[in-house]
Amino acid sequence: IWTKPNDVLVFYVNGTKVTEPHPEPETSLIVYLRTKLRLTGTKLGCSEGGCGACTVMVSKWDRSQSRIVHFSVNSCLAPVVSMHDCAVTTVEGIGSTKTKLHAVQERLWKFHGSQCGFCTPGIVMSMYALLRNNSSPKMPNIETCLQGNLCRCTGYRPILGAFKTFTDEQNGGCPMLRKRCCNISLTPSERSTKPTIVRIATKLTTRHRSRYFPPELLITSRNHAATPLKFVGERVTWYRPTTLDQLTDLKEKYPDAQLVVGNTEIGIETGVKGRCHPLIVTPAAVEEISFVKNDQSGIEIGAACILSNLVQQLNKIVEEKEEHLTQPLSAILEMLHWFGGDQIRNVAVIGGNIMTASPISDLNPILMACCATATFMLHSRGTRKVTMNQSFFPGYRKTCAMKGEVLLSVRIPFMRKGEYMKAYMQSKRREDDIAIVNAALRVKFYHGSRKVEEFSAAFGGMAATSVMAKHLMENIIGRLWKDELIDDVAAWMREDFKLEQNAPGGMAEYREALALSFFFKFYIHVKDCLCKEGATKDEIASEEQCTKVPLGGNHPVSLSTQTWEEIPENQPKDNSVGRPLPHSSGQLHVTGEAKYLDDITPYADELYMCLVTSTRCHAYVRDVNLADAMTSPGYVTYVDHCDIPGSNECGVMKGDLVFANGKVTCVGQVIGAVIADTCAHAQRAAQLVKVTHEDIFPRILTIEDAIKHESFYKTLHINAGDAATALDASEYVIEGEMRIAGQEHFYLETQACLVVPQLESGQMEIYCSSQSPTSLQDDAASVLGIESNKVIVRVKRMGGGFGGKGTRYIVVSNPAVVAAKKCGRPIRCMLTRQEDMLISGQRHSFYAKYKVGFTKEGKLTSLVNNIYSNAGNSLDVSIPVMERALYHSGGCYRIPNIAIAGHVCKTNIPSNTAFRGFGAPQAMLIAEDWISGIAAKLGISAEKVREINMYKEGDSTYYGQVLESFNLPRCWQECYQKSNFNERKEKIEEYNSKNRWRKRGISCIPTKYGISFTEFFLNQAGALVQVYKDGSVLLTHGGTEMGQGLHTKMIQVASTCLGIPASRIHISSTSTETVPNTSPTAGSVGSDLNGMAIKEACEKIVGRIKPLRKNFPKLSWDDLIIKAYLERISLSATGFYKTPDIYCNWDQDSGECFGRPFDYFTYGAAVSEVEIDCLTGDHVVLQTDIVMDVGGSLNPAVDIGQIEGAFMQGYGMMMLEEPLINERGELLTRGPGAYKIPGFGDCPRRFNVHEIVAEFAVGEPPLFLSSSVFFAVKNAVASAWKHSGLFGSFRMDSPASCERIRMWCGDQFTKQV
């Protein structure tokens, strides 16, 4: 049958039939949707199944169930050819601004569930697919369906709030307090659609069905069995057999063919790592291996059984059978809840997991521990059965399968009486993360006794394969299940697992401690079972009950409240300031209609650029060989430093190069770029460019390396009083050190640009995703050697920025400009997630060494602090980052004597850059570290030390700024009260005294954040307001929209100043053509600066039409404007603003600093309560209360979004995220698989945000409040210390990862590794 010609691919998208005669098996569904069908609503965030931005719904006929099934899928991993006979629904297919929003879209929009909007279509589709299958979901269903989606902006709370309206749980109507519901302020027509409980029909009406599952497809799917298919592409042939006979025959004929079902393993290899598998055979349509069967003795699972189907089947069996029989199935179910996200579980199969033989597979240890049997088949020989023990996995990613064999099924025996089994797992992030270590443990006792008859223990993450603990398994036989066993087990496990310090995956001690801790948890569980079943009278201690929580904890779903000051009742209706208007692009976000850079329709003659970057951190570039690349399909040309018409030097401090010239100073430095006809061809050709490097030593990678080699760009000092003398005179002095890791921006839209040369005028038009259009314009002009008036930069919107697109856009824009000049054709480039993370820099990592003096009451007397930041291979904005760090080094506290030195380290890693908070969060975290050190030393609470030392109204900072309208004490007090701090602290102490292995902690942290650019000239903004004859207004200002709601707020300002509804005002894009010389949109000052410039422009126009208004008071706005036009009154005005009265005299030699560097400060406070698992290091944020001073908020809903989003970003920085580089300077944590930003499940279980009115800017200040989680964890660890008989203070570096929490807890198990 396979001699037939290439088949035609037929599938349906949003109800329309797609017929593709030449399908390319290497093309993913998302690429096909976006490039061929131009459905750009579906977004590409990572290409590795880790962000969910690409989620679509797939529907197909399920023959075994005789019904249509709907499921969410990562379209970045799904090959388009796998869609044959399926119906795909994308975000465009469910609702539109032109027709009607779907309820999911509408609620998300109205509940402020999108900011940059890049993640939004994926989130909409995950929820939509859930509702298709379950019309009355509960909150846990919703949280589960969102496990595979990430959002970097919102902090998740508003999304959960929006989707809660689909449940019928109490208070399900609105997550906000009744009076504060944002929908109350909508217009009457909008209010009529305010959230109520809604049902989405799961039974499709004929009209709906024709859209989601066209009749033609239904008829063919029902009446015709699947047919074998063969698709032949440029490099890959794809076979879809439909019988076991065809499948095994193909595999024997082509033993190297990959058997792909979910493509969740192979898709990463081909998509991200660039490998090509020329032959793919998919068993997806082979029903003989897609079953789940059970009999008296066990269950048999077909290798092609999809994991989400497996969950359904196992649940049924577990419900039906006696509990003890199905313990392995329960273990699998518990594990599968945390396995990937829904999108992965909906396509991945058990056979793929077994046969990938990953050392961190979550299922293989369970299968090994319960003595499962695998059945293989070779076409010419038949089947054979193999027990899944150690010899099943002979080596790294190897199984005992013979050449040409297909895995048919796996059989799991039921457990017997007196037999117990459990599985455990710990990962960096609870949701959608692979395990650091996992384990499955099984024991059988001699009848009625506690003497071990059989024992198996299989671990993942402890070796190159899933591994059985041989010594443990041998020695434990015959032993009694008594406490004495534990020390012996530790000794046997030490024999089993001797991880080298530099073992792949690192964390050697932690992994050993985890393995032991898992055994301990199992020990307690079994001891309890034995006692309950009467085999022993030995009960478990009540304080050990806490080890028995289910995998991932048993915490409630997330709940939240938000409050803000209401606008006065007499505020005119057209005055929208202070109203919680939804994001001005919100409807476009939720429908996928919002256009980001890569959504711009391609030009006919457009080319694609892929960068060639260095693989060495410090080396000479000896040769660049293009021979292979040039013969690759679609190759057009290569550009490098020789092609630059102007200057190769670029960047804010001119410390960067467009292209390396003979030498590279970090891994990921741009050497050149390949230009080809398509993205796929450019990527393929770039991989074929061979660069020969010659290493240069030393390699300076870390701050420690920089200190050793004295490699600094600059050291800044700030001094006040006489710190050294005061330190000597202090009653107490403590010394400390703290290390704070960097942080990846992880904006969902990676760096991108499109450069269009205008040949007629020599002008370059650049569409880009940049926070600094003017700086980009300056750079492009300098690189091209032309004047700035020939370079026009346009920014429509960004899919997130967070500082990462403030300066580092240069890695893409400058090479693209050079390529466009050379080719004379439009050039497009959007970095892959992995490239972006490798190349574009991060938040600076910091290290501090401090001494702090204080009185016996805890009053600060002196601080001497040496702070180091890792700036990377170019200066970029590292000096201003360090300046801000120095300004914030004292936290919120008055310190009479201070001497701080800030050392900016020059290293061989990609240049680090701005990130929300700009150095302040690191500096304030260090300050809170010494505060907690003082508290530990004096045996008083850290909150007390904070209160004693907190600034007061009229105090002066150590750089001379007087604190006026000092609103921090109010925030602090309100936060204390609203959170019931004292009462909860008592309860926590009680909880901790009753629980040995789970501890809680609580902490209250204040913040004080200076608002203004410390580069004073940047504190300026311009605006252009144009009123057209019909009364509509086109507004342009210097700020860029990256999700923070700036355009929404600016429209509110203009609407208020002009006295017209916000709906009459439109912002098209930010452009250097309309407002020149703009400052970057950064530093939380975007609204302040641009809002004032807009106000000035609007006031000019209002002033000009004032006489007319006086003479014709009854005229409507539209009539007034046309009258003004007829009277020849100019209806266009520019506005300009510069922040007044900011200055600073900073003598860098003496360190004396005096001035008013900040226009004002934003204040806030947060209380967080956490619970940690002392045995694994896992943690959950039980509750966070934030009180934030946001000023007379322009838009409270947008501001609350900023507070929650910033909080979660800071939470990521301090609790989860840690970029790792190896000794060669290569970034190991590239992509969402390796680098974990917070997910939905990390949202505090109770999240309360209160805005109070006094003053001001809110983008960056709340980020630091997440340190309340960090210090709550520190308090919980301190409680674990106490329980272990340890006292005093301990050093806690950031992030407080599960590894650190576990190892800090220090107990008998950590001592035994």
Ligand SMILES: Cc1cc2nc3c(=O)[nH]c(=O)nc-3n(C[C@H](O)[C@H](O)[C@H](O)COP(=O)(O)OP(=O)(O)OC[C@H]3O[C@@H](n4cnc5c(N)ncnc54)[C@H](O)[C@@H]3O)c2cc1C
């Ligand atoms: C975002 C993400 C999250 C993930 N999370 C987890 C997790 O939490 N835990 C975990 O353990 N894994 C995880 N994985 C890994 C992966 O999803 C699983 O291993 C999955 O079960 C693989 O199934 P698949 O159908 O997608 O495999 P595919 O990629 O289709 O195939 C994988 C391999 O198995 C072979 N194979 C498949 N079927 C057969 C057969 N019948 N006979 C012989 N060989 C066969 C193929 O040749 C191929 O080499 C994750 C992956 C991603 C992308």
Ligand code: FES
């Ligand atoms: S783009 Fe598919 S999951 Fe990220």
Ligand code: FES
């Ligand atoms: S709104 Fe979710 S990533 Fe920006």
